[in-house]
Amino acid sequence: MSSKPKPLEKILEEAIAAKKIIKVLYNGGSQPGAVRRVAPVQIDGNKIIAHCLSSKKQNEIFELDKLHYAGNVRESYNTDLDLPEGDCCICGKKFRKREAYMTYCKDCYIEKMRAEES
Numbered sequence: 080m081s082s083k084p085k086p087l088e089k090i091l092e093e094a095i096a097a098k099k100i101i102k103v104l105y106n107g108g109s110q111p112g113a114v115r116r117v118a119p120v121q122i123d124g125n126k127i128i129a130h131c132l133s134s135k136k137q138n139e140i141f142e143l144d145k146l147h148y149a150g151n152v153r154e155s156y157n158t159d160l161d162l163p164e165g166d167c168c169i170c171g172k173k174f175r176k177r178e179a180y181m182t183y184c185k186d187c188y189i190e191k192m193r194a195e196e197s
């Protein structure tokens with residue numbers, strides 16, 4: 080990779096604007112150092128609010144200085160080949176289950192979380 084790493088805040092702002100899911104390494108919370116998949120919602124000073132798809136928690140608060148960008152989720156799609164396939168119970172699409180308990184696809188999951196907010 081020849082491009083310079085982007086500052087974390089810029090990455091988060093882009094992810095919020097594009098409703099992207101990113102991977103982050105968080106040196107806090109219940110599992111310090113764990114890589115999580117999050118959908119950032121808002122930056123609030125030194126904190127970011129994000130839906131954590133790894134723990135299925137909405138509006139989790141992460142401290143910015145303990146957070147490290149660990150990549151875009153799309154970049155890891157090749158690892159999905161090892162995951163079991165299922166039918167989404169909402170849209171009916173086939174999707175790779177990142178977690179065994181998942182019954183609907185990532186898109187429906189995000190939709191659902193956003194709908195539950197309001």
Ligand SMILES: [Zn+2]
Nearest residue numbers: 167170184187
């Ligand atoms: Zn779906």
